[in-house]
Amino acid sequence: xxxxxxxxxxxxxxxxxxxxxxxxxxxxxxxxxxxxxxxxxxxxxxxxxxxxxxxxxxxxxxxxxxxxxxxxxxxxxxxxxxxxxxxxxxxxxxxxxxxxxxxxxxxxxxxxxxxxxxxxxxxxxxxxxxxxxxxxxxxxxxxxxxxxxxxxxxxxxxxxxxxxxxxxxxxxxxxxxxxxxxxxxxxxxxxxxxxxxxxxxxxxxxxxxxxxxxxxxxxxxxxxxxxxxxxxxxxxxxxxxxxxxxxxxxxxxxxxxxxx
Numbered sequence: 001x002x003x004x005x006x007x008x009x010x011x012x013x014x015x016x017x018x019x020x021x022x023x024x025x026x027x028x029x030x031x032x033x034x035x036x037x038x039x040x041x042x043x044x045x046x047x048x049x050x051x052x053x054x055x056x057x058x059x060x061x062x063x064x065x066x067x068x069x070x071x072x073x074x075x076x077x078x079x080x081x082x083x084x085x086x087x088x089x090x091x092x093x094x095x096x097x098x099x100x101x102x103x104x105x106x107x108x109x110x111x112x113x114x115x116x117x118x119x120x121x122x123x124x125x126x127x128x129x130x131x132x133x134x135x136x137x138x139x140x141x142x143x144x145x146x147x148x149x150x151x152x153x154x155x156x157x158x159x160x161x162x163x164x165x166x167x168x169x170x171x172x173x174x175x176x177x178x179x180x181x182x183x184x185x186x187x188x189x190x191x192x193x194x195x196x197x198x199x200x201x202x203x204x205x206x207x208x209x210x211x212x213x214x215x216x217x218x219x220x221x222x223x224x225x226x227x228x229x230x231x232x233x234x235x236x237x238x239x240x241x242x243x244x245x246x247x248x249x250x251x252x253x254x255x256x257x258x259x260x
Contacts, residue, residue, distance in 0.1 A: 052231040052235075054235045056232070057235035058233050061233045061236050065236060065240050069217075069218045075142060075203075076142065079140075079145070080146050080203050082147075083199065087151035088192065091154035091158060092155070093105065094108040095155045095159050097159050098180070112148055118144075120145040121209065121212070121213060124141035124215040134214075134216050138215030141215065142206060149199055150199050158184060165182075165183040200252065201249055205245060208241055209222075
């Protein structure tokens with residue numbers, strides 16, 4: 001009986017890929033100037049800073065944190081609302097399986113890609129220069145950021161729907177508006193609401209730092225106290241912001257689980 005010879009697996013490709021990834025990481029670290037030794041040397045400074053912030057924080061400053069924090073939440077709510085409202089019809093135009101017209105869907109996708117490449121912080125900086133310092137600039141920035149995020153997720157959902165319902169309506173002579181209303185919207189609406197809630201979660205975090213460029217909210221209070229080295233007050237801002245974001249994430253995640 002002949003022996004069965006099992007060839008040894010060739011790990012050359014795998015090893016090349018691993019070496020390439022390691023080289024990419026090391027090269028990026030060197031190019032970015034990352035040095036673990038510097039992190040270790042400055043660990044004591046970081047520990048002292050954390051001690052000044054949290055051991056203990058200045059809890060008497062907490063009441064003054066609430067108004068800018070509420071302003072941040074309002075910015076996130078309004079920005080999410082307008083961004084999602086505009087994103088839905090644009091996502092319908094970007095979906096390739098609805099209009100079946102690449103002359104419409106492809107330019108719309110190109111516009112969405114341009115919007116999604118611009119961070120909310122950059123948008124806020126531009127609108128502060130146009131509209132001035134205040135939460136209005138932050139709302140506009142968050143609206144555009146949310147629009148780019150939700151529209152992409154929504155048109156991808158439209159393209160992955162069960163097309164059988166669409167074909168059934170088409171066989172009955174239904175027009176595009178009826179197909180959108182009775183076949184597409186019922187399938188994507190739960191996902192669209194989930195994307196909107198996710199956008200709100202992201203916007204709460206983004207709105208918290210837009211104050212650095214003058215767009216209002218808790219970020220402006222944070223930047224002011226950090227500039228004056230009121231680290232015990234900075235600690236209060238971080239703790240309260242963390243708790244609020246944690247609660248919002250928990251509630252939003254549970255709602256999104258029920259929707260999808």
